[in-house]
Amino acid sequence: MRRAFRWLLAACVAIATTSAALAADLRPLVQTMGSGGYAGTEKALNQLSEAGDPAAVPVIEALQAGDLYVRKADGLVVIARKAGAGFALTDPLSGAVVGEAASGAIDKIKINNALRRSISATLGALTLMSPDPATRRSAAEAVFKSRDANALDTLNTAIAKEKDERIRRVMEQARAAVILTAGASEGDTQTAIATLTARGDRDALALLSMIAASGATDALKTAAAGAVAAVEQKLMFWGALQNLWYGLSLGSVLLLAAIGLAVTFGVMGVINMAHGEMVMIGAYTTFLVQQGLRTYAPGLTDLSILLALPAAFLVSGGVGVIIERSVIRWLYGRPLETLLATWGLSLALQQAVRSLFGPTNREVSAPSWMSGAFELGGLTITYGRLWIVVFAFAVFAALLVALKRTWFGLSIRAVTQNRPMANAMGIRTARVDALTFGLGSGIAGLAGVALSQIDNVSPNLGQSYIIDSFMVVVFGGVGNLWGTLVGALALGSLNKFLEPYAGAVLGKILVLIFIILFIQRRPRGLFALKGRAVEA
Amino acid sequence: MLTRFFLMGLDRKAGLVLTVLALLAVLVPVMTLVVPEGSPWHLSIFSVSLLGKYLCFALLALALDLVWGYVGILSLGHAAFFALGGYAMGMYLMRQIGPRGVYGNPILPDFMVFLNWKELPWYWLGFDHFAFAALMVLVVPGVLAFAFGWFAFRSRVTGVYLSIITQALTFALLLAFFRNDMGFGGNNGLTDFKEILGYDIQAPGTRVGLFLATVAALALSYMIASGIIASKLGKVLVAIRDTESRVRFLGYDTESYKLFAWTLSACMAGVAGALYVPQVGIINPSEFAPASSIEAVIWVAVGGRGTLAGAILGAVLVNFGKSYFTGALPELWLFALGGLFVLVTLFLPKGLLGLWAQLTARLPSGKGKGAPNGKTADQKGM
Amino acid sequence: MSAEDTLLYLDGVSVSFDGFRALNNLSLTMMPGEMRAIIGPNGAGKTTMMDVITGKTRPDHGTILFEGETDLTKLREAGIANLGIGRKFQRPTVFEPHTVWDNLELALKAPRRPLNTLTYAIGRDDRARIEEILDITRLSPKRERLAGSLSHGEKQWLEIGMLLAQDPKLLLVDEPVAGMTDAETEQTARLLCDIAGKHSVIVVEHDMSFVRALGVKVTVLAEGSVLAEGSLDSVSANQQVIDVYLGR
Known part of the structure; x- marks a missing residue:
């Protein structure tokens, strides 16, 4: 379609x-x-x-x-x-x-x-026979769909003249479809069946099933039935791959939403229930940047997403720093209280955004380089989703490098492992706390930029991701970024593989039940830290 | 022995709570049914149901305080038990509609007729009997809590992990109850109730009756909870809250203690939900929303966790505030609620009752010194 | 040695955390009524040994038998405690929101199931026993104080009192005199010696004068296994012990 x-x-x-x-x-x-x-x-x-x-x-x-x-x-x-x-x-x-x-x-x-x-x-x-290849191709596709017998002669002429091999293949497929519908000699029909088997999509499957059911001779029926089986197998293979892609795509969305949480929860041990609102603020920042460019520099609108990235990181990160300095720093070591206070903040932030921007969805349009799709074998991949996957992995890699290779990352790890000692070494722990929380929130803002492309930008945007994000972090194992990566991808794929069988909602319920049971088996997640230090 | 158990929990605070509840039980029926409508002392039926609703929330808060305040389990899924109790009662009320529904089907509730269902699903059987429904109000939340707790406590899932999976539990139920094929009315839930135990559910007398039932349930639950807290079992629970591993090394199987409190608490929440539904006239999946569970936590925090009476006070105050705000200044309600979360955790970690205890402790006559869980030392001498 | 007559029998017990071997093929036996002091440098595995005996940590391999027959590696903490193994922690852990009296009442030997505690009413015998322990631990005047308000030394005593109330067959005592004055240390040593007649005791301690005051067989742990065993004088003379511990 x-x-x-x-x-x-x-x-x-x-x-x-x-x-x-x-x-x-x-x-x-x-x-x-x-x-x-x-x-x-x-x-x-x-x-x-x-x-x-x-x-x-x-x-x-x-x-x-x-x-x-x-x-x-x-x-x-x-x-x-x-x-x-x-x-x-x-x-x-x-x-x-x-x-x-x-x-x-x-x-x-x-x-x-x-x-x-x-x-x-x-x-x-x-x-x-138009000079334009795209027109020729679409015409051939149209004939494939219509299976109009009148077009057969023209099609034959066109095939003879066609130089582009790919377009000729489509034309041959169209001819095969016409032949199978209108009927022809046994030899031609066999060739047509082979051609359609090679095409191997749902349309071909429908035609072949028709022949398998009502072919002229038994030999044809058998050939068509074999072809149906082959096509079905191929479709199943591509279907599984497509599911894998959807899973990867959902997994990278989960990764984006959860990765900031992995920093605040995993590294700092702070339960930030307002994390979803940091994502939401990132999405609204994207909206504002786009509006601003539309008004003052319409030529740059296509780049608004790129400009929104640093903006969203700074805005969400800034809000995060303010929250840390004003509320969270008084609650270190009291995770349940932090949970309640940040939940309160999330309510206030939602209402603030609702009061400022109204309760309705805001439109963030996709830049041209993110719209459209391409085909890879039997897969259809939209550019938007592809960019989000790439972006999620880029953010993950950047965070990993930041934590492992920079002075700031070293300070964060030092403070996490031994606060008094880090303090004694001259690390300003309070500042590291604030910046770490800001980093986690800023990453949530980046997630918001990406999510503005695939979800409604509304005050409730964050709410729909917060539970999923927590599930990912807890499933993957707190304090382990790789665990978050594996957790996000695993849960995303599981969700998408369950969906065809159970439906979207039941699939999600099953995933939740799976996580609840999983946590019973491994209370500290997939990649748990072991040893006496954990108990303390 | 039962008397001794209840007496054990009776201290001054309990006396106060029970006196207030007894006063409500006398004054409300009189002010509604006896005092004529024109009088300034008259209480409208609407107010009675509103008050009844607050007390249902108070019972939920009490249940939550039992596990959070005394055992340290912060449940972010207690609304699930509340809603399950509510659904059990709702199913009874649906069956009581009988042929008075829009489609006039004597057996099937309207939404099932609408979905073209031909017969009642097996899990709806029996709900036409009040006794069975009342049993289910306790059993369904209780069994779910027991199963969940059995797994969770045995695997030593604690702290925020436990909180997060309780949230996942209620979220999963929310999604499930939204589905039409679950057979609980999907999005719309259960509503349009006609009568309960043969009485018209809208009639003032029934409303007052439901209110009195709520007061009684709250009083009884309060006595059970405070009896448990004062018993040695209660001391074990508090010990588990603060140093669970030490309790294990004393030879107590802490999992079964937690499971006991957790299951009991879920049953209380179920009762609260069951009393809530006939008074508000509807139960739908939004009751399962994780946000409602967290809101219940803040009631307890406002009143003071680990005080029982504080939970009741907090639930009534916050919900009174909510009724006022959502009527007068709807824009501000979420700001107020959000602010309450932040302010209470930052400045009132022991809630209003804790504040009061601090203030009275400064006075020379104050003798409740150093009783963080609201327990006074003079309980010992028995 | 056969496991049958022993109270506690550890054979080839190993535990590792993330590649670090906290216990390495540790073997140790305790006879009924025996008192034993365990010494060793930091990280020698003293606390981990107590953890595996009491069920806090599961050993990777090895055998731990109680009274020659009960396999402790199969039980959880509460089950092990109910067999008659009591433990005092390195850092005194008492129930801070409870009074001294309640702490002892909770520890007192009595049925431990929820239904038992729900219906528990203190009897004359239990009351007398608690009074007795309060006297022994000199906490009698502070019986109504919240445990959280006690001094460090008092908490140590309360925890020892709780051990007595439990009336276990085997006591595991981790650094009982840390933070005590010399006089208190001496009293503690005397108290433990009194207990040792009726119970078996394992004491982990750094304080050499305390160990000397106990005057019992000493086991030296190093790097997760037994380095030497014998009287304090004989192990003090052991060159290996001097190298890893005493002579540091």
Whole structure:
């Protein structure tokens, strides 16, 4: 569906760019379509076909649909569509509005069966042999879908002429579909089955299943049944891969949401229930940056996401530092109290955002380089999701480097392991605390930038992620960033593999129950620290 | 022996709580049913149900305080037990509607007819009997709590980990009850109740009756809880709260102690939910929301954890504030509630009762010195 | 030596934490009524040894038998305590929100199940026993004080009192005199010697004069296994012991 739409879009773009130059040559030909009855129309049609200009396609399609009329007053050929009591007239070549007319003021250009065949052939010739490869490809896909027997001859000609191997393959698949639908010699049908088996998608599966059920001969039925099995297996393989990709994609979203928590909870032992709100603030910062660019520098709107990254990190991180200095630092060593206080903060932050921006969703649009999708074998991968996966791993790697290789990271680890000693060594522990909390919150802000692309930016954004994030951190093992990574990916995949069988909600419930049981088995998560130090 | 048990928990504070509840039990029916409507002393039926609702929340808070204040288990999922008790009662009330529903089906509740179900699911059987439903109000939350606690305590899941998985528990139930195929009315829950035990659920007399039942349940639960706290078992629980491993080395199987308190607390929460549903007239999955559980925690914190009476006080005060704010200044309610969380944890770690104890301790006559769990030394001499 | 006559029998017990071997093939036996002092440098595995005996830590391998037959590695802490093994911690741990009296009442030998404690009413015998222990530990005037308000030394005494109330067959005492004055140390030594007649005692201690005052067999631990065993004088003369511990 989405793919078909994309090809159609490409075709339209191709048509629009070429039509301006050639429209002038076509106009006289189009004008003759209305005169001379069926024969006159046929002649004009042939001439359009010879001209080989795809700009004529809308005209011929209108003719096919019975929308092409002649205005009685001046003999102008127009496309007329019912509008109110009369008709709205548009120019068939340019699509420009010509005016309106009562139903008595225009004559329909009539077509018969012979003409219909010509129309199909001409349309096929114009599109299947169009100079533009995208148009040819979409035309071949269209024939594959319609399985119109009239297109067979044109298709054969087009295949003979086609030089692009990939487009030729689609055309051959289209021919196979036509052959299987219309029926042909046993040999041709066998070849068609092989062609469709190679295509191996759901459409091919539907056609092959049809033959397997009602083929002309037993040999054909057997061949088709074998092909169905092969295609099903292939689809299952790609389906599993697709699930894996969805799992990876959900896992990276979870990773983004949880990784900041892994810092505040895992490294500092602070239960930050307002973590989700840090994500939400990051998302709103993205919204504000985009609005600002739209107003003051519209040319840079495509880059707003990139500019939002540092902004969101600083805003969320700043809010985090303020929270640490004003509330959390009084509650160290009292994790349950911290939990309650930060929950209170989360309520206040939600309400603050609701008061400032209203309770409704805010729109953050995707930049052009993040929209669209591409295919990889049987997988469909959207650029947006791909970037989020890449981004999540980049943030993870950056955090790992920051903690392991920088002076700041060293200070954080020193304070975590032995606070009095770190203090004695001249590390300003209070400042390290504030900055660590700021770091965790800032990463949550980065997550917010990414999530603004795939989720609604609303005051409740953070709420939907907080429980999942805690599950990831607890499942992975507190105090271990690698555990968070594995936990996020494992839970994401588990969720996506359960979904086809159990449905989204039940799948999520099962995952929660799984975690609850898992924590019983391993109270300290997947990658637990061991030893006496943990007890203290 | 039972008398001794209840008497054991009776100190001055308990006396005060029970006196206030007894006063409510006398004054409210009189002010509602006897005092004529024009009088300034008249109490509307709406207020009675509102008060009843507060007391249900107070019972939930009491249950929560028993595990949080005395055993140190911070449950972020107590609303789940509350809601399960509520659903058990709701199922009874649904069955009582009978053929008076929109579709007039004598057996199936409306939402099942709507979903094209042909017969009652097995887990709805029996709920047409009040006694069975009342039993389920205790059994369903109790069994869930027992199973959950048995696993969690045995594996020594403690502290924030335990809190987080209780939250996961209630979240999973929230998602589950939202599903239509669960057979509990999905999103809309259970509502449109007609009568309870044959009495019209809207009638003033029934409303007052439900209020009195709530007062009685709260008083009884309070006496059970304070009896337990004063017993040696209560001392073991407090010891577990502060130094669990030391209690183990004394030979106490701490898991079974925690399990006892936890299950009992869940049953109390279930009763609170069951009394809540007929008074507000609806139960839906939003009661399972993790936010409601955490809100209940703040009631306890405001009143003072580990004091029982504080939990009741906190629940009533905060909910009174909520009713006021959401009516008069809805924008500000979340700010107020959020601020309350922060202020109480930062400045009132022992809650209002703790503050009061501190203030009275400064006076020369104050003798409640050094009683962090609200227990005074003169309980010893018996 | 056969395990049958022993009260406590450890054979080849090993424990490691993240690659660090806290106990390394440790073997040790205690006879009924015996008192033993354990000394050793920091990290020798003294506390870990108590942890594996009381069930706090599970050994990676090795045998631990109580009274020659009960396998302690299969039991949890409470079960082990109920067999008659009592423990005093290095850092005194008492129930701070409870009074001294309540601390002793909780420790007092009595049925330990929730239903027992729910219906427990203190009898004349129990009251007398607590009074007696209060006298022994000199905490009688402070019986109504909250344990949290006691001084460090008093907490040590209270914990010893709780051990007495438990009436165990085997007492594990970890650094009982840390933070005590010389006079208190002397009293503690005398108290432990009194107890030793009826119970078996393992004392872990750094204070050599205290160990000398006890006058019992000494086991020296180093790097998780037994380095030497014998009277304090004989182990003091042992060159290996001097190298790793005394002569440091």
